[in-house]
Amino acid sequence: MAKVLMMPFDGARESMVATTAPQDVSREDAATFDVLRKMREDILCCALKPDQKLRFGELRQRYDTSVGTLREALSHLVSEGLARTEAGRGFQVAPISLADFLDLSELRVYLETRTLADAIRHGTDAWEADIVSSHFLLSKLGKPSPDDPVSLKREWGKRHKRFHDALVATCTSPWSLHFRSELFDQARRYHWLTMIHARSRRRNEHLELRDAVLARDVDLACGLIEKHIRGTVEQAASEVPGLTLEVAKRKRT
Amino acid sequence: MAKVLMMPFDGARESMVATTAPQDVSREDAATFDVLRKMREDILCCALKPDQKLRFGELRQRYDTSVGTLREALSHLVSEGLARTEAGRGFQVAPISLADFLDLSELRVYLETRTLADAIRHGTDAWEADIVSSHFLLSKLGKPSPDDPVSLKREWGKRHKRFHDALVATCTSPWSLHFRSELFDQARRYHWLTMIHARSRRRNEHLELRDAVLARDVDLACGLIEKHIRGTVEQAASEVPGLTLEVAKRKRT
DNA sequence: AGTCCTGAAAGTTTCGAAAATTCATTTACA
DNA sequence: TGTAAATGAATTTTCGAAACTTTCAGGACT
Incomplete structure (x- = not known):
């Protein structure tokens, strides 16, 4: 909160670049948001490939977090259209065509x-x-x-x-x-x-x-x-x- | 699952109405999806009013479910623009204007x-x-x-x-x-x-x-x-x- | 050969309690 | 009297284990 005020120099330097307009509706919570951002980036860069099955075991290791947190992030990605889910059979990366x-x-x-x-x-x-x-x-x-x-x-x-x-x-x-x-x-x-x-x-x-x-x-x-x-x-x-x-x-x- | 098959009459009558085209990208999991649907409907009908704070305690009672499940549904609603969230201070219904x-x-x-x-x-x-x-x-x-x-x-x-x-x-x-x-x-x-x-x-x-x-x-x-x-x-x-x-x-x- | 069961393994979903954070109120100090 | 620090309650966030479902492999039967 007061981070910027306490570090005027770095803050100012960064704000020149980071003054991105607040365009998106959502603003998420620290840890969950972190995982979400990383996962989104990984899907966008095909580090997680289209159609790939997203198993909790692997993801848990990759992002060093719990199932609950993962589930929340996944849920977000689903409604962004970057992932799919079917009742009882988990999540997968959205296909491309x-x-x-x-x-x-x-x-x-x-x-x-x-x-x-x-x-x-x-x-x-x-x-x-x-x-x-x-x-x-x-x-x-x-x-x-x-x-x-x-x-x-x-x-x-x-x-x-x-x-x-x-x-x-x-x-x-x-x-x-x-x-x-x-x-x-x-x-x-x-x-x-x-x-x-x-x-x-x-x-x-x-x-x-x-x-x-x-x-x-x-x-x-x-x-x-x-x-x-x-x-x-x-x-x-x-x-x-x-x-x-x-x-x-x-x-x- | 087999509900429709076991109740042919009601099932048939309902299917006449429920043949909605599969238009949406997401298809969710049974219990979570249920909560999500109910919450969405409640926001749409202003049973949960704009700007209203969404405390887990109350929601847990209202929808008879756990925090984890709620969180997942809330997360979905956020990216649909029906709710807001800020790090550490929970969720609230999206404002209207x-x-x-x-x-x-x-x-x-x-x-x-x-x-x-x-x-x-x-x-x-x-x-x-x-x-x-x-x-x-x-x-x-x-x-x-x-x-x-x-x-x-x-x-x-x-x-x-x-x-x-x-x-x-x-x-x-x-x-x-x-x-x-x-x-x-x-x-x-x-x-x-x-x-x-x-x-x-x-x-x-x-x-x-x-x-x-x-x-x-x-x-x-x-x-x-x-x-x-x-x-x-x-x-x-x-x-x-x-x-x-x-x-x-x-x-x- | 092909189909249908059965049970074990793998994986997903749900839950509530522990940890961390915010909020509200009181208390201390200038 | 007003501001700041401190305490405790309320709330959110994170986690891992228990319950449940699906998947798969092996064996029995047609």
Whole structure:
């Protein structure tokens, strides 16, 4: 609570980066939230693979916590759509498929453009500064290729999310922001697969996007982000092996 | 499990009504899910009032279950936006405000029209039959006035949701359906308040909506549902006492 | 060979008590 | 009289063990 006040220097330095807008509805409890965050990150980065069975024994070891706490985190993940559960037979990581990626991307196009347009209209100096700052941090890394170490990919993922969050931070619609954020996370799973497999490079769309937003050009910015989203889908569809035939994988009826 | 098989008559009669399309992403465990469902219903019907503190002691008694199970259900509700939590100080029912209702309704307009248009394009005979059936059940009750008993209001709420679910059941976008469903539930809290307080009657919009949908008239149906949503907002804003000044209620900052 | 039981093993779900934290009230001090 | 520290009650959070369910393997029967 008083942590920031007691450590003015570190606090100030961090707040420059961490002034992320309070976009999400939920704010959780210390230990449980910690586990939840780690698990979410692990699912997003496919450290816990799609369809993988999530046994309490293993998870308990991995996250060093009790079943109750795990269950709570799992429950959260289920309603975020990152995990599934069936009565009596435990939890598993939510499956992925090209159809799913297409579906969520279509909705993302709407939510990203909607929130971005609104954010631009309500932009402030602090908002611009945060965009500049987070873009700087993102560009400093450069999109990782398949050979780069996992830690780098993870860091890039974080900064990527941070940049996109900064863009829409001044949007005035909490619900739009909430759903946008959930879908963005969903998309991160597919982005991760792309980073793992795809070798083709796309031109730096983030720079164009940043400049369009800073110029307060709503139409241009929305057009760019739409292309950006659709581009990632196409790249994933063509370069991630297995993602196209995902339908054949089904066991159900 | 075998309950339906053992009671053929009641089972059959109920299944006519309960053939709700499997629209939601989550499917939960028996006992926990039961508690979750009850709590959700209680929040939606303001039996648990907005901002109300949710103490484990009381809840434990009310739902006859353990803290662990409660915690899991609460956690679910938090990510659905029906409850809040802060580290170390427990849970409370999510607040309501006119601003929130306006915000979520705007997004609802988009999601309802989007899903409805798609559902109409992919409509089947079974879908039409389900619409006819659920509309029949809804119209049989007639919108309750403030004096009607709570049980009637609850039943109407269920049938109302069931009718609207039936309309979009054949929509092909799982994500759109998922978010639509969440927002619909959110709106139910405000509908409940309207039922409690509002005395004005609106003409039967559900009938028009049903016929437009059955006639596969996308534009008309979408227009009607848009008016329907905006109508409920206006009615709530003007007839639910306290909803307009909700902003002044804040304690923060 | 294939199906149906049976029992053991693995895994999940539920529970209530112990530990930790917050909240409210009183007491001490300026 | 007002502020700060201290105490104790109330509440939340975490945990692991008991109860229950599903899964799997082996054997009996068709």
